Amino acid sequence: MGEFELIGHYFASAACAQAGDGVALGIGDDCALLDVPAGEQLAVSTDTLVAGVHFPHNPDPCLLAQRALAVSVSDLAAMGATPLGFTLALTLEAANADWLRAFAQGLDQMARACSVSLIGGDTTRGPLSLTLTVFGRTPRGLALTRSGAQVGDLLCVGGCLGDAAGALPLVLGQRSDDSAAAKALLQQYWSPQPQLSLGQALRGNASAALDISDGLLADCGHIAAASRVCLQIELAKVPLSTSLQVFVDAETARNCALSGGDDYVLAFTLPEARLAPLQEQGLSIHVIGKVLAGQGVKLVDAQGQEIIQAKGGYQHFGSSGG
Amino acid sequence: MGEFELIGHYFASAACAQAGDGVALGIGDDCALLDVPAGEQLAVSTDTLVAGVHFPHNPDPCLLAQRALAVSVSDLAAMGATPLGFTLALTLEAANADWLRAFAQGLDQMARACSVSLIGGDTTRGPLSLTLTVFGRTPRGLALTRSGAQVGDLLCVGGCLGDAAGALPLVLGQRSDDSAAAKALLQQYWSPQPQLSLGQALRGNASAALDISDGLLADCGHIAAASRVCLQIELAKVPLSTSLQVFVDAETARNCALSGGDDYVLAFTLPEARLAPLQEQGLSIHVIGKVLAGQGVKLVDAQGQEIIQAKGGYQHFGSSGG
Structure with a gap:
């Protein structure tokens, strides 16, 4: 097993990867499975953060994880959605155990604060960047959009x-x-x-x-x-x-x-x-x-x-x- | 509007971004909204491809897009899921109109072949990489997993x-x-x-x-x-x-x-x-x-x-x- 595959296993056992409400199948298969209650819709948003563009090179890994997850979950808040889960695609120059431990700790803290579970992801070698895709649910037709502002509001x-x-x-x-x-x-x-x-x-x-x-x-x-x-x-x-x-x-x-x-x-x-x-x-x-x-x-x-x-x-x- | 924001608008008007079955709200708001029929579950998978790791530097952009989407949709096939949509997080060194046109063309061809719509994404500046998250639906409890093989099968x-x-x-x-x-x-x-x-x-x-x-x-x-x-x-x-x-x-x-x-x-x-x-x-x-x-x-x-x-x-x- 390669070191990057090991990282995947590391995240799979993180506290925030334990399946919560609405997560029928978490990390470890070809796909995760989400349950969306009848009468609700699934809200989805993707954000990428690149080192040197969206955050400084050599950031504190704990803070980086907190910020990345918070920025993504904020899109769910903007739709009025209740968080369900997120996937993390993490690209790293090298696998460093201390770095990963601190990153997972920050991720876990923010995941707990937002009641959201890690349901899948991918870890690859390359220049440091993160792409998070977050999932939430809203009652059908009640999601908040940008297009309904009325004169007088x-x-x-x-x-x-x-x-x-x-x-x-x-x-x-x-x-x-x-x-x-x-x-x-x-x-x-x-x-x-x-x-x-x-x-x-x-x-x-x-x-x-x-x-x-x-x-x-x-x-x-x-x-x-x-x-x-x-x-x-x-x-x-x-x-x-x-x-x-x-x-x-x-x-x-x-x-x-x-x-x-x-x-x-x-x-x-x-x-x-x-x-x-x-x-x-x-x-x-x-x-x-x-x-x-x-x-x-x-x-x-x-x-x-x-x-x-x-x-x-x-x-x-x-x-x-x- | 910056050039990378313009790229987002470019993809938003791509043929494969036109909302299909199950996509209640596509690109352009804080989140996309998916409808999952009652009795079905949502299957989700994320894959990252990094230049120099998962494909050669300076690939043909049309082929790169086809391969990236196919690799991701294959995870839906493995679960027995019917594709609904995907998000694309694209990180690029620079915005080049010819490159983007060819990339969008390849993406569109594969999206059509797989009956899947682009529902959201993010375009950022940085070393070339792509993260795709794909969504499909399966009847509840019928998704194919890795864990059910029986002696004699x-x-x-x-x-x-x-x-x-x-x-x-x-x-x-x-x-x-x-x-x-x-x-x-x-x-x-x-x-x-x-x-x-x-x-x-x-x-x-x-x-x-x-x-x-x-x-x-x-x-x-x-x-x-x-x-x-x-x-x-x-x-x-x-x-x-x-x-x-x-x-x-x-x-x-x-x-x-x-x-x-x-x-x-x-x-x-x-x-x-x-x-x-x-x-x-x-x-x-x-x-x-x-x-x-x-x-x-x-x-x-x-x-x-x-x-x-x-x-x-x-x-x-x-x-x-x-």
């Missing part, structure tokens, strides 16, 4: 924005800081928490939703295009964490929140009547604007005056594709 | 073995030959045909099944281990194509068929009484041995004498994982 986000982008100088080693604020930002970068409960609560309530990966402005642009409406954002209402405001100046904080990306916080539109019942459930919902007739994204001040041109969002760490 | 394969391994010197540029035999072997290497009809016909009939990727001996070893039995193979019954026998000497042909791998032909075990009805359907079934009590794989001559030690199968093109 509120525009909301599920939490503070810009922390991950604020952490980039730390991630890249351009700045060193062990303050509580720096640690909090790094935590948001490496270990974002997919907003699964919020997404599930938005089913049947939100008219459109997605998770913010490209940056608030760019992702609101995606909802606006898919729904053929204009999204107006009131700048002062965009929530910023105390950590971000302590760590960077006000203009940088604003840029991080508008265009930084990698937030993995939900953005969604909501008929106004649905807001109070959701807030009464204790959900984190920040109203930041509204849906207008028209197209694109409009950034305004408290008086409704347009204050800057909406630009395209940041395109992930280190990407030159942008 | 026949051991069968769905076609000739060794052609892809025989083609390797051509693929690697170590040998040049434009004979009909060479072309036939290359065709098997680059464009294997997943045995979907055979797999579906084996549901409720075969006791165990898989697709041969590591080589006949190694993969029979996987069934033997999962089913806790011994698989006995009669060497003279292993089917070889005329092309392979013309292209290489008899011993090389035998080694290619036993240990070469990359066949993507089904191997399965079958109660003897099930054989004739399946053959009457015109299915390609070659009986090559039988299931005995014991463990491992035993290679015998026509008199039942063990003739060579069963060795571990070949581990894919160029792999040093050993």
Whole structure:
């Protein structure tokens, strides 16, 4: 048995590979088998992270695994789906036992936090990259898409924005800081928490939703295009964490929140009547604007005056594709 | 919009991305949505192919796409599943329009041949590699696994073995030959045909099944281990194509068929009484041995004498994982 086949066996015995609800057959055969209850649909999303493009070379393997799984599960949150399982395709330069142990530990922690099981995968030799495919289930016809925003709806986000982008100088080693604020930002970068409960609560309530990966402005642009409406954002209402405001100046904080990306916080539109019942459930919902007739994204001040041109969002760490 | 985002849009408009049966929502949102009929299960498999490991550097993009999709869909055939859709995570050094056009064309041809739709994916910059995740459906409880082989069952394969391994010197540029035999072997290497009809016909009939990727001996070893039995193979019954026998000497042909791998032909075990009805359907079934009590794989001559030690199968093109 080759070392890379051994790695497969290693993951197969990981805690997060123990079949959970809905996993009829896990790792070890030609395919895994999932049960999708009658009346539900299966939600599927695939994301690839490449060393030097989506994360620095030589990352902490535990943090890398947490981030990779969280980024993928966040797409399930954006659809209002309940996680079922995921496959991991891991390409590695070499098999290193310490590295793999730490990676599996990070994977396991995030899998437990998201109630999702590893159901299959492939381990190959090559330049470090990961492709995760995640599976969830939603009641048929109730998945949240990008295309249903209606004129008059509120525009909301599920939490503070810009922390991950604020952490980039730390991630890249351009700045060193062990303050509580720096640690909090790094935590948001490496270990974002997919907003699964919020997404599930938005089913049947939100008219459109997605998770913010490209940056608030760019992702609101995606909802606006898919729904053929204009999204107006009131700048002062965009929530910023105390950590971000302590760590960077006000203009940088604003840029991080508008265009930084990698937030993995939900953005969604909501008929106004649905807001109070959701807030009464204790959900984190920040109203930041509204849906207008028209197209694109409009950034305004408290008086409704347009204050800057909406630009395209940041395109992930280190990407030159942008 | 960056060039890699443009590539995503390019694939989204490809013919094979048009939603088919069972695809409720295709490319373009945070997740795709699949409908799994009541009483059925979803089969899922993930495979990664890395340049220089699983295929040569600078491959023909059309052939690469065909092979990548066929290799993945073959796992669905091995479970007896009916294909629904697939996701493609494509990592590329650079975006080249001609390359992408040829790749999409190959993908489209194989997707049509397998009746499977592209439902999502991710395109990133980095060293060339592909991860495909394929989805199929099977009636609940009828998927073919590796673990059900029973003592007394026949051991069968769905076609000739060794052609892809025989083609390797051509693929690697170590040998040049434009004979009909060479072309036939290359065709098997680059464009294997997943045995979907055979797999579906084996549901409720075969006791165990898989697709041969590591080589006949190694993969029979996987069934033997999962089913806790011994698989006995009669060497003279292993089917070889005329092309392979013309292209290489008899011993090389035998080694290619036993240990070469990359066949993507089904191997399965079958109660003897099930054989004739399946053959009457015109299915390609070659009986090559039988299931005995014991463990491992035993290679015998026509008199039942063990003739060579069963060795571990070949581990894919160029792999040093050993």
